[in-house]
Amino acid sequence: MVSRRVALTAVLAALLLLAGCTAPTPPPDVANGGEIEGEEAPAGDDSTTSADRDDADTESHRDLDLDEDAVWDEVATMMDSDAQQPDLFVDEMPAGADQAFEPQQSEFQDALNATESSPSGSGTSGLAMPGSVYVFPDGPDEEVEQVLVHEYAHAIQFADGMFASWLRSAPGTTDEELLQTSLIEGGAVYVADEYTEENFPEFPAQSEQMAASYEAAPAGDRLLLAPYHYGAEYVHAEIDSADELPEVYRSHPVTTAEMLDPDGHPPATDLDVDVETSNSDWSVQRTDRKGELYTRIVLDTELSHDEATDAAAGWSDDELVAFEDVDGQEAFVWTTHWESEDNADAFAAAFDSKLDSRTDDWADRTVVERVDDRTVSVLIGPDEFRSAVDTTATNGTIDIDLGSTTAAPALTTPAQSTPTSATGADATVSS
Incomplete structure (x- = not known):
């Protein structure tokens, strides 16, 4: 079954x-x-x-x-x-x-x-x-x-x-x-x-x-x-x-959010995420939409069922971008978008509480960042990855720029950046 x-x-x-x-x-x-x-x-x-x-x-x-x-x-x-x-x-x-x-x-x-x-x-x-x-x-x-x-x-x-x-x-x-x-x-x-x-x-x-x-x-x-x-x-x-x-x-329904609350959730907002990795050792491996039901379940590992349910309510969309570097290390940026600022506050606080109660190695490599009033990103990876990630919101688009995690050769012109687009649930990755 x-x-x-x-x-x-x-x-x-x-x-x-x-x-x-x-x-x-x-x-x-x-x-x-x-x-x-x-x-x-x-x-x-x-x-x-x-x-x-x-x-x-x-x-x-x-x-x-x-x-x-x-x-x-x-x-x-x-x-x-x-x-x-x-x-x-x-x-x-x-x-x-x-x-x-x-x-x-x-x-x-x-x-x-x-x-x-x-x-x-x-x-x-x-x-x-x-x-x-x-x-x-x-x-x-x-x-x-x-x-x-x-x-x-x-x-x-x-x-x-x-x-x-x-x-x-x-x-x-x-x-x-x-x-x-x-x-x-x-x-x-x-x-x-x-x-x-x-x-x-x-x-x-x-x-x-x-x-x-x-x-x-x-x-x-x-x-x-x-x-x-x-x-x-x-x-x-x-x-x-x-x-x-x-x-x-x-x-x-078209999302688990609608299934969980048919009268309370419109379709997902089709979150627009652009990723820039051209000057980085990291590359995009895949993208995904996790959804409200998944979010509720993973919050429930450390929080009570009611706390997890409340924190996942108000989900509007999300985009997970999975990265890998030249040495095979994995890292993630999970961008979540919420129906209101209060919903975003609730998720950010719940995820921070989840992290505070964890003692595993991944917890030490995870941070929660507020991108704008309705957008919260969870950054997961080694120190050099997290320090390189710059996430901003511009005219409704979330930009994830990894900058450069390697020293550029002297007296050379950096390669023209080629953005990688990951838009909504059906994102495609180009490089």
């Missing part, structure tokens, strides 16, 4: 977007002492690999203790779909799907102290891809049935083309990925909730389980769990029955 931020071919991207109902940590106990979905397939011998599972004998392909045909028929009826029932595989992993169960990490997340992850726990998990559903049962019967329903919902989402346009290319930014995954997974959680209410209402709804798991998880896992939790909240607020799910994808 958890999609990973990795470079994928279109086919594998589709598979991971439809990844099943999983969670990387064992959540608080639920009804009758049961556990909700676990990140990994049921634990076995440590030496067992995906190849071993692929080559397993027919004993590993067993039936679930339920009528999967009846479950499919009910889900298809709920969703008003005539899609063909997918093949069901139990305790088997599709070739190439291992990445769906790998924890998400990045150097920037590490720099924000947001990579902590709990050991994987037990619990039922699942995976869906076009034409096939995979379930790894390891929990109460109701939980197994919920996960199967969730995966069948994904199969119908795909077969009915609810988000077909999204599968043609990978998301362009972190914010776009979190939004798309939230709407996809939130839709499947909604269907599982409706099914649960009809068939075993005494058992916790999948959305309740996702909320409990999200609240209990460290930041690294919250980045994976957030789409299920916040996506389900959004879908529950938008529709009243599973047959209305296509409406979620016909008219939807």
Whole structure:
């Protein structure tokens, strides 16, 4: 169920977007002492690999203790779909799907102290891809049935083309990925909730389980769990029955900020960031928009949930620029833009508070700078990088100039500067 931020071919991207109902940590106990979905397939011998599972004998392909045909028929009826029932595989992993169960990490997340992850726990998990559903049962019967329903919902989402346009290319930014995954997974959680209410209402709804798991998880896992939790909240607020799910994808938010508060956030402001590195040892490696949901989660590592939520509210846009020098050192400038000066104040104060409570090496290489009344930059990197960065706001454009971090040869004319433009979420880098 958890999609990973990795470079994928279109086919594998589709598979991971439809990844099943999983969670990387064992959540608080639920009804009758049961556990909700676990990140990994049921634990076995440590030496067992995906190849071993692929080559397993027919004993590993067993039936679930339920009528999967009846479950499919009910889900298809709920969703008003005539899609063909997918093949069901139990305790088997599709070739190439291992990445769906790998924890998400990045150097920037590490720099924000947001990579902590709990050991994987037990619990039922699942995976869906076009034409096939995979379930790894390891929990109460109701939980197994919920996960199967969730995966069948994904199969119908795909077969009915609810988000077909999204599968043609990978998301362009972190914010776009979190939004798309939230709407996809939130839709499947909604269907599982409706099914649960009809068939075993005494058992916790999948959305309740996702909320409990999200609240209990460290930041690294919250980045994976957030789409299920916040996506389900959004879908529950938008529709009243599973047959209305296509409406979620016909008219939807364009940022996670809009998803979190549909009535309070206009589209992002398309922040304009220009980067100058021609006289520097540093070069631009990539740009990204992180978004309000990501900002909330990474603030939550040191702050309370309410403090992080308040500090991320009022997000208008952001632009992350990642740099690398000739020696392979990494550095970052994360420029954030806010709806008001008060919102910018709140973020700057929250990030400073976050830094004050950290003792890791990255914290000593991080500073917060105010660019203008509504713009705050976070500079992360070695001393020579931070001292070279000059960030200014000019006529609505944020200019990041690294100046020169190397001594210029005597009696030579500096090369004409060639700005690198990073504009909005779809920035391209030129040099």
